[in-house]
């Protein structure tokens with residue numbers, strides 16, 4: 001398993017750093033990147049409390065208009081770009097955006113923003129990719145990435161709370177089920193994972209007694225819209241923010257979400 005430690009890499013120098021270059025190379029070859037120390041752990045702790053307060057009570061163990069079941073006792077909900085979730089260190093994180101720009105080009109957008117929460121006792125998800133192949137598996141395997149998932153745990157992802165198993169190289173599979181050993185990383189708070197939308201992966205079981213919220217962002221090329229995860233969910237906004245929010249943002253962050261204004 002390859003991990004890249006961003007501690008000591010200045011955010012403004014991220015794109016030119018050896019560390020981010022290594023992350024990009026891993027992403028292109030293996031379909032994933034794991035970045036450590038991209039957000040201070042205290043900031044994540046505050047976000048986790050905010051999540052519990054603002055979303056915890058309304059999130060039930062059943063699908064409704066504002067959530068989607070994505071596995072046994074596992075739900076996806078949209079997050080509003082407000083308060084801590086509107087922090088550019090989170091949705092426009094400089095280390096993450098440096099990888100996003102390299103693999104999806106500078107015109108990349110944040111296509112969706114939310115959380116996947118697994119409840120205590122949630123069983124492992126089946127293997128899947130986040131979207132269907134473009135033009136079928138044979139052609140898709142040859143193409144550069146069109147979208148990726150950014151996963152930022154609000155509590156440590158580990159054997160007890162559950163994490164995500166990734167099948168390295170599966171973004172290049174021409175047929176399903178090639179034989180490869182998965183990796184099941186522990187992801188501490190402040191670290192994140194990125195995976196190619198084509199990569200085969202699955203959330204592992206939550207064996208603990210606490211919810212495991214994982215903030216996610218879908219970054220994509222500007223023409224791409226996730227055709228699956230919002231099907232039948234008209235009330236679920238992909239990227240949601242107040243009028244006037246855009247004007248408060250630096251240019252780079254604004255470019256990521258202005259399509260949703």
Ligand SMILES: O=C(O)CCC(=O)C(=O)O
Pocket residue numbers: 070074076116118130162163164201202203204214
């Ligand atoms: O819960 C996880 O760890 C992964 C979730 C996931 O892959 C999904 O819902 O598509």
